[in-house]
Amino acid sequence: MARKAALPDRPRGDYGFDAPYVPIGLGLGGVALLALAILNAARGSVGGAIGSSVAAAWLLLSAASYVYTTR
Numbered sequence: 001m002a003r004k005a006a007l008p009d010r011p012r013g014d015y016g017f018d019a020p021y022v023p024i025g026l027g028l029g030g031v032a033l034l035a036l037a038i039l040n041a042a043r044g045s046v047g048g049a050i051g052s053s054v055a056a057a058w059l060l061l062s063a064a065s066y067v068y069t070t071r
Contacts, residue, residue: 017070023063030059 017023037052 023066026059026063026066030056030063033059 033052033056037049037056040046040048040052
């Protein structure tokens with residue numbers, strides 16, 4: 001029986017980001033909120049520190065999710 005030749009791997013498409021400024025904005029917002037959380041913690045505002053930390057985590061995870069799903 002004749003052996004079939006293996007097909008070469010097809011190159012995957014690289015289409016880039018649809019909106020490249022979205023993860024930049026999300027990341028900068030997350031870093032700013034993280035800095036605000038640190039300032040709130042230093043001033044003794046536990047509620048402000050927790051709220052800012054949660055918002056910072058949300059934005060940073062959103063940026064990571066955007067990059068992962070887009071690429």
